[in-house]
Amino acid sequence: MSISIRILLSGYFPELTEDQLEKYERMAELYREWNEKINVISRKDMEHIGEHHILHSLGIAKVIQFPAQAHVLDVGTGGGLPGLPLAVMFPEVKFHLVDSIGKKIHVVQEIARELHLQNVTATHTRAEQVREKFDFVVSRAVTRLANFYPWVMNSFKKEAIPHKGIYYLKGGDLEEEIAESGLITKVYDLKDYFTEEFFETKKVVVVPMP
Numbered sequence: 001m002s003i004s005i006r007i008l009l010s011g012y013f014p015e016l017t018e019d020q021l022e023k024y025e026r027m028a029e030l031y032r033e034w035n036e037k038i039n040v041i042s043r044k045d046m047e048h049i050g051e052h053h054i055l056h057s058l059g060i061a062k063v064i065q066f067p068a069q070a071h072v073l074d075v076g077t078g079g080g081l082p083g084l085p086l087a088v089m090f091p092e093v094k095f096h097l098v099d100s101i102g103k104k105i106h107v108v109q110e111i112a113r114e115l116h117l118q119n120v121t122a123t124h125t126r127a128e129q130v131r132e133k134f135d136f137v138v139s140r141a142v143t144r145l146a147n148f149y150p151w152v153m154n155s156f157k158k159e160a161i162p163h164k165g166i167y168y169l170k171g172g173d174l175e176e177e178i179a180e181s182g183l184i185t186k187v188y189d190l191k192d193y194f195t196e197e198f199f200e201t202k203k204v205v206v207v208p209m210p
């Protein structure tokens, strides 16, 4: 039996308010309900929604504290990961979530509406077609860095803001993938922040942008 989402998240993020913890609990329920209709999360993983999806998404918040009013793009968000958990954590930050599959974006919009997340917009579009500019890009499990980078490299605002860049949740051995991309990266091990075995090989790959 997995421990409750409330205990799991408040242990790692003691600053979370009661309202935020309630939103995460409700988010897990909504994913359970939606996943019955549209497969946005692997069905065998649903019992680990707190750890494998919500907490994993929040790994990015261990590496960067997005400043208030920042604009963040989540590319290939699927059912809203990592964007929705991050939007609950950073209510002053604007999140725009995109995916090339319309029915997944519908789920994102419905969950954002149910949770009263005023800081989330979601659009059915391909990353390559996004024209707006952002301060940060986040993503999880979409494609290799070498493919991903060209999609988003022109999606950043011109202003030099601290820690501007891509924050990509990745698993496993990344040496070859990073070398293939030719990018300068900084890699953070989530096992340094979270003790669950699931995080043993999980990382946040940061690609700083000028």
Ligand SMILES: C[S@@+](CC[C@H](N)C(=O)[O-])C[C@H]1O[C@@H](n2cnc3c(N)ncnc32)[C@H](O)[C@@H]1O
Residues within 6 Å of the ligand: 040, 075, 076, 077, 078, 079, 080, 081, 082, 098, 099, 100, 101, 104, 125, 126, 127, 128, 139, 140, 141, 142, 151
């Ligand atoms: C493996 S899923 C991951 C979904 C979510 N990020 C997560 O971690 O649960 C990959 C997602 O990327 C989306 N995707 C792939 N290529 C894309 C592109 N060029 N633009 C936008 N979304 C894309 C797919 O539709 C799919 O929903």
